[in-house]
Amino acid sequence: MKNILVTGGAGFIGSAFLRHMVAAYPEYNIICYDKLTYAGNVDNLLPVSDEENYRFERGDIADRRAVQRALEHYAIDTIVNFAAESHVDRSIIEPDAFIHTDVVGAYILLDEGRKHGIERFCQVSTDEVYGDIEVGFSVEDDRFLPNSPYAASKAGGELMARAYHVTYGMDIVITRGSNTYGPYQYPEKLVPLFTTEAMDDRPLPLYGDGKQIRDWLYVDDHARGVDCILHFGKTGEAYNLAGENQRHNIDVTRRILELLGKPASLIRHVPDREGHDRRYAMTAEKARALGWQRQYDFEDGLAATVGWYQENEWWWRKIKTGEYLEYYKRQYTERLASIR
Ligand code: NAD
Ligand code: TDX
Secondary structure: OOEEEEEOOOOHHHHHHHHHHHHHOOOOEEEEEEOOOOOOOHHHHHHHOOOOOEEEEEOOOOOHHHHHHHHHHOOOOEEEEOOOOOOHHHHHHOOHHHHHHHHHHHHHHHHHHHHOOOOEEEEEEEHHHHOOOOOOOEOOOOOOOOOOHHHHHHHHHHHHHHHHHHHHOOOEEEEEEOEEEOOOOOOOOHHHHHHHHHHOOOOEEEEOOOOOEEEEEEHHHHHHHHHHHHHHOOOOEEEEEOOOOEEEHHHHHHHHHHHHOOOHHHEEEEOOOOOOOOEOOEOOHHHHOOOOOOOOOHHHHHHHHHHHHHHOHHHHHOOOOHHHHHHHHHHHHHHHHHOO
């Protein structure tokens, strides 16, 4: 590994991975390749922007010519694909961009990667490919039952990666992370949305009864997990990066309010997300066997995260304008009005 292309590196987890890799491996050249959609944010990369071993290139992973140029210009030998449309609610409103990036984009990257003799390709996937897990824990060989257009598009992308391994012998590894939280997360997802809304004493739109369960993983643990699988994963294999820390949404919400010193009366039980998965749960045995171990427990990670949003209003206040407000209106105005 010498020249690594990190796609989607201006997003939430991709930027945490970049910040980690640039510091941990001064001997690698690390190139961020990102389209800068609404979710991509160069502010996330300010901590590394002056580093010698870091470069930024704006581009779409589904644009074959642009991918070719980047692979050739930087003599890329390794690809880590974080680039995706990542928000389930947006995939329910409009799935198009999800197919474009998560399926077609993943295919174009794989195809150009193969033609350019890439030595290792890491596809960043998600626990959502397993679907709703009523009881027990997903292991890597379980069947896929994705339920949202987002989850189905991520399943498509990683199945293509598997096919490129089996058919063409490409060196592929796959990570399946669980719900990730931490600094620099776009304020459309549960933790940053509720934290920043509560800071402004605004209502928190909790879907349905709030008893859905998610398995929470701190972003730096996710980033180190991808590093571990990239270096030590066995070719052709997938690895769960599980927080092994399941919580009901209502409990996460209450804890955020406690940390902020805000009242539980801000919670509003709004009409549920369509096709809402009740529970995700995975075991991380297989990744642990390669030496990955999460370092943050949920209490510390959530306190650090809420504290970060309190201290970094410069980062999120300017996001909560324009396109964000349009999306917020579409997603929440009717839901909130319906319970008044
Ligand atoms: P994010 O939405 O914060 O960031 C996505 C990034 O990809 C953005 O910088 C965006 O500009 C870029 N991008 C989007 N379309 C692109 C395209 N066509 N070409 C190039 N760049 C493009 O997402 P995230 O939460 O950081 O998630 C990163 C990856 O991890 C995704 O693949 C996601 O499916 C996966 N994942 C996320 C979570 C989670 O809880 N957030 C959990 C498990 C897996
Ligand atoms: O306003 C909300 N109200 C609410 O009750 C939002 C945004 C979410 N929720 C619920 C839905 C989920 O049960 O909170 C839970 C978490 O929601 P999200 O933050 O939207 O995450 P989720 O849908 O679980 O998906 C996340 O984890 C897996 C990421 O967004 C995906 O990219 C990742 O693959």
